[in-house]
Amino acid sequence: MHRRQLLAAAALTAYLPAVWAAKGYPNKAIRIVVPNAPGGAADITARAVGEHMTKTLGQPIVIENKPGAGGVVAGQTVASAAPDGYTLLLISSGTAVSEALFKSLPFDTLKAFAPVAPLATFDLVIVGAENGRFATLGDLVGYARQNPGKVNLGTPNLGTTQHLAAELFKSAAGIDLQVVPFKSTPDVITALRSGQIDAGLDILSPLLAQIQGKALKPLAVTGPKRSRVLPDVPTAQEAGVKGLNAASWNGLAVPAKTPADVIARLNKAVNAALADEGVRKKLETLNLDPHPGTPTEAAQMLRGDIQRWNAVIDKAHVARQ
Structure with missing residues (x-):
């Protein structure tokens, strides 16, 4: 066989498992790894969204809490998982802080993960x-x-x-x-x-x-707009601190190289959950604002926060750990 044909065949062989995974996805339980202890806002958000995703995807969503080391324990678990859409990570502004603050993580946040969707923002x-x-x-x-x-x-x-x-x-x-x-x-x-x-x-x-x-x-x-639950309280920018714009958020990501079709399927399920009245009410009782969006938007939120906090750390001379 000609060398070019051999290379093409090898590429096709590597590509086919991802295609098959996407077409048959999902056919078993999916886990969401949460870098926080049970009972907090992150955990409750993952469970509320995951419960609805179970209905949409037809497979159980299992929440696995792995707190510790600023989210590094959970992040490493997902970074080393197979890129098949069966292991997700709850990411947040804290994920961006860890990437900016820690000198040496066991993974590169922007290279190790493919964002799926935002979940919520909070003040x-x-x-x-x-x-x-x-x-x-x-x-x-x-x-x-x-x-x-x-x-x-x-x-x-x-x-x-x-x-x-x-x-x-x-x-x-x-x-x-x-x-x-x-x-x-x-x-x-x-x-x-x-x-x-x-x-x-x-x-x-x-x-x-x-x-x-x-x-x-x-x-x-400190965010860009007034809080839904404290509408009479000004933003910092309204109060005269023009450069202060910092809100918190969370979302979901999968290991890098997860097939695009799988990410699209997960994104659709997440957005369907965030559109559900019961899920929205559960998040709003935690003073979280549901934030449906695209994988691209989630990636921009993560990248933008890493850049922002890197700049803050440098300017404030915060010691990197």
Whole structure:
């Protein structure tokens, strides 16, 4: 056989299994690996969407929780899985933070995964204690400018989206304040209410009960638009911090080289789930905004966040781990 024919035959042989996988897909259970513990917003989102996908795809969707190492444990599990559409990863803004922050991951996020679809977006919020010194974000910024280094802003954990959003806030506002990482959101709340810190920056959902109970005062949300559940609270940009645009999001991805037809099938099932009234209500009770979209849009969200957080880390001189 001519060499060119041999090469063509070899290429066809390599291609056929992917074609067969796409045409017969799915014919067994699919797992979604979640880099968070059970019971949180990420886990509940995956379960709500997965339950509806089971109806659409005709196969069970199994949720596998693998928390640890900033999502690296879950990421490595999926990066090393067969690219056949039977192993998915819940990705998020945290995935982008890990790619930007860790010096050496066991995988290259942009090369190891093929995004399938966005799932939801959710707000970050800057808060003060209800009886604290700041009534508005402008008050906080003005005081920090007059008193460099004397404002303490709490966030949960080093190297989280919230932590880097706080560093972005410092940079965008042109102020010098102390970002104080705590082990958890409850620790941030306790420190705020006891006066140990002046303000906090965290995901809105776990702070909402404290805000509604008048224990915490929302100063601004950090995303591009006002929150659906706090419509009277301005965005940071409306409050004068023009360069602060940081929201959180999550989505689904598969191992790179998964057939395009399989990704398209999964994308269709995800978007059908997000269009379902029951799924939307479940997400909205968590103060998440369902975000149907294309694989391309999910990829742009991931790539854009990696670029954003790389720039923040460089400018703020955050030590890469």
